[in-house]
Amino acid sequence: MFKHSQLDSVKAWIAHPAHAVMPLHARIQRAIRQLIVDGALGAGKPLPASRALATSLGVSRDTIEAAYSQLHAEGFIDRRVGSGSFVAEMTEFMPSRPLSQRDALLRNQAPTLSTRGAAMFRSGGVREMLAPRPFAHGVPETRTFPLQLWERLERQVRKEVGAQTLFHGDPQGTEALRRAIADYVNLERGARATADRVLVLTSSQQAMSLCATMLLDPGDRIFLEDPAYYGARKAFDAAGLDCVPIPVDRQGIVVDQIMAEPHGAKAVFLTPSHQFPTGATLALDRRLALIEWAARTQAWIIEDDYDSEFHYAGKPTACVQGLDKHDRTLYIGTFTKSLFPGLRIGYVVLPPPLVKPMTVARTLLDGHTAPMAQLTLARFMEGGHFGAYVRTMRGVYAERLALLAGLVSKHLADFVEPRVPIGGLQLPCLLTRDLSERTAIDAARRVGIELLGLSALHAAGDGKAGFLMGFAAYTPLEIEEAVRKLEKALRAVTRP
Structure with a gap:
């Protein structure tokens, strides 16, 4: 028969609200299993007869x-006819006593991670807001x-392709997409791409x-724009690369500094559009x-064209990949x-020699992208x-950018100077008075507004x-209300 403490433990496990979704027999089974795993029931110990335990717990014997x-x-x-049920001898490796305080401390210590794993964990990852609020960027x-059009196309795919969309997909991607x-x-x-x-x-x-993992080894140097996209910096840091910041001016990354670097690098990461x-x-x-530098030094150019569809002034410049006759450029795009x-x-549009290696490497990560979504897209x-959709949204976003820039100049002129871009989904603003970025x-955030600080994006630590x-995801009314809220919040923290 169980001790009172053991019986109480089983009863508590059964009654716990978190376990209510389980059938009753499964709750009892899990409770007894936990007693064995914790060492409260040692190897060879007898269990109560099923009839006696049923009476103690107030359940049926069948349960x-x-x-x-x-x-x-x-x-x-183990169950022995005529003798009853006993904790199996093979459980003798399990602890025969509760964890000591020292053992409990050791169990709760931070896990020992690999060098790369520790770097990834320290980076904090790349987190996106599940429910964006003004002025979350990049949304x-x-x-x-x-959505109705998308659903109609999805139904067409399902009808014509059928169960084929339920199987594994081509790791390189469906040919149609x-x-x-x-x-x-x-x-x-203006790219030079083929399917x-x-x-x-x-x-x-x-x-x-x-x-980062296929083109460079830990310790290899890579040139990064400074300031740079935090997701890229974190990916390259996690791979153990030596990230060398190169300043950016109004014409983009300062190429002369790359040419002057005595030690060079195996790659450069750019967001040129x-x-x-x-x-x-x-x-x-x-x-x-x-x-020409990449061709001469046999380096790679990693071009991230993350939101080039949204260009609001003049015709966008052709991508670097389309100008590169030497095939040293990897062109990255997204529909996000x-x-x-x-x-x-x-x-990613790859140089021909990299297609097979990159595709094989991709199979070790997540195998493939969902075929249904690919075929619908x-x-x-x-x-x-x-x-057609991009053209429509380009007009919508241009109007929202103009509205936000005007409202910032009108209501936030005491605090920031807007730097209106010719494209993209966010407006950079530089603080112009004695107000710390963190305070702003x-x-x-206290009034429900999300801002991304600029200084942390500068590796050299000397950024303004x-x-x-971000403005793309918010209606004109939402933008105006949020700017007024932000004005009040900033005035409150700068009031003498």
Whole structure:
């Protein structure tokens, strides 16, 4: 028979609200199993007869029999005809006593991670807001997305392709989507792509991690824009790379400093269309100089074209990959910004020799991207819907940017100077008075407003204080209300 403490433990386990979804016999089985695992019931100890335990717990004997049968099937107890049920001898490796205070402390210590694992954990990862609020950056408008059209295309795919969409997909991506992506980037971005050079991924973040691990070894140098996109810096830091910051001016990354670096680097990471976070566009002469540098030194150019669809002044400059006749550029794109974050489809256009190695490496991460989403997106693009949607949203976002810039100049002129970009989904603002960046961000958060600080994006630590204000996902009314809230919050923390 159980001791009173053991019987009470089983009763407590059964009654716990978190276990209510389990059948009663499963709760009893789990409770007894936990007593064995914790060492409260040692190897060879007898268990109460099923009839006696049923009476003690106020349940049917069949319920106890079902619990004992599962424990026996899992190897935790032995059942002997005429003798009863006993804790299996094979459980003798389990602790025979409760954990000591020292053992408990050791159990709760931080795990020993690999060098790379520790770096990834320290970075904090890349976290996105599940329910964005003004002025969270990099979030597109989703409330006006043509969901009915998308669902109709998805039904067409399901009807025509059927159960084939339920199987594993091609790790490189479905041919239809790769072809649609190649056609799009060739036409709109001046790329040099073919379907067989496109690798479909779940995100641009996955593409950067693949580049870091497949092209460089720990300790290798990589040039990064300074300031830089935090997701890229974290991916490269986690891979153990030596990230060398290169300053950015109004014409993009300062290429002369790259040329002057005596030790060189094996790669450079760029956001040339709309530099993150400054919004600068990399000048053509600098693009050409980087291409020649990469060819001469056999380095790689990793080009992140994360929101190039949204360009509001003049015609966008052709991507670096389209100008690179030496095939040293990897071109990364994503549909997270142009369509909706939940789609989880990105891609990279690769130099031909890298297609097979990168595809094989991808199979070790997540295998493939969901075929249904890929085929639906392919139809969305082939039917001209993607181009039409982007053109519509480009106009919407341009109006929202103009509105936000005007409101900032009107209501926040005492605090910040807006730097209106020619594209992208966020407005950089530099603090102009004696107000710390942290104070401004905390004050905004207290009134339900989200800002991304600029200073932390500078590796050299000498960047001007300020913040990014995302505008794409918010209506004109929401933008105006949020700016007024932010004005009040900043005045409250700067009032003498």
